[in-house]
Amino acid sequence: MKFTTLNAIAGLAATLPTSDEASVAAARARQNSLTKPPGALGRLETLAEFMAGWRKTICPEIKRAQALVFAGNHGVCAQGVNPYPQEVTAQMVLNFESGGAAINQLCRVNGAALRVIPLELDRPTQDFTQGPAMSEAETLAAMQAGADAVDTLADVLILGEMGIGNSTVAAAMAAALFGGEVSVWVGAGTGSDSAGIARKIGAIDAGLALHSARSGMAVLASLGGREQAAICGAVLAARAAGIVVILDGFICTAAAAALYTTDQRLLDHCLVGHQSSEPGHRKLLAEIDKTAILELDMRLGEGSGATLALGILRSALACHNGMATFGEARVSEA
Known part of the structure; x- marks a missing residue:
């Protein structure tokens, strides 16, 4: 997939694969024939059906799961919006690469191949209180880096991020895309105190006043x-590639929301791994009509909640594919 202009993104939904409804129906029929009351496994059943539709088979499997963590630095940090220096982004990338972060342990336990991709960490984006964070060319280049990193043989893709200041960026994007008081979108992030939260709100207010565009791709760039x-x-x-995506928390979801407001269908293949404890995430999930798989009061980022949700998805498919039907088990149906 190659990206040439931001305006072209709006037309992609009509050209991209969709869920196969015949596979969904077949998977639902199988669920209803398994040795359990219909619906007794709750969302595990609908997750299996979701996978069946996108992988276009009645009994989908996760043979290959990829986790991508993208890292970037942000010019808005000049406004004092984060208690940590931007050098921490590169330091954490090294920690990921050496296997010392939470995401490394979670990928190992849940069976995902992790790749960490730093994006020009020595060249932060522009301070959005002073001008657009990125030019169109910069935005497209970063989008292309993301697209090129995807393993097209994967069955599931987990997405995460790392970047000092990016909770401010996520709140700014959410406020621009969906409106409302800026304060409802802003949380502590990596540990901001009340003064730090006030600086975040002030920076976002300044950015929204400077950038009038509210369309998805324009918000992403600005x-x-x-x-x-x-x-x-x-x-x-x-x-x-027909791969199911598991989005992580608030920051990852806010990024994907730029696609949702461009065309809602662009997130049809996406699940949300967990509901972050960042206060804006619940509101954001309601705006994009998604329900998180888990809610564990996490706010780490890195793809950590999405990787935990991979274990739930694997469990859903294990039940779907491995349970006996009433006929196979010679159990009488009602």
């Missing part, structure tokens, strides 16, 4: 970051 753009590119590349 207020977003390279990791947010890469997430969008990866979401689209996964869709082209």
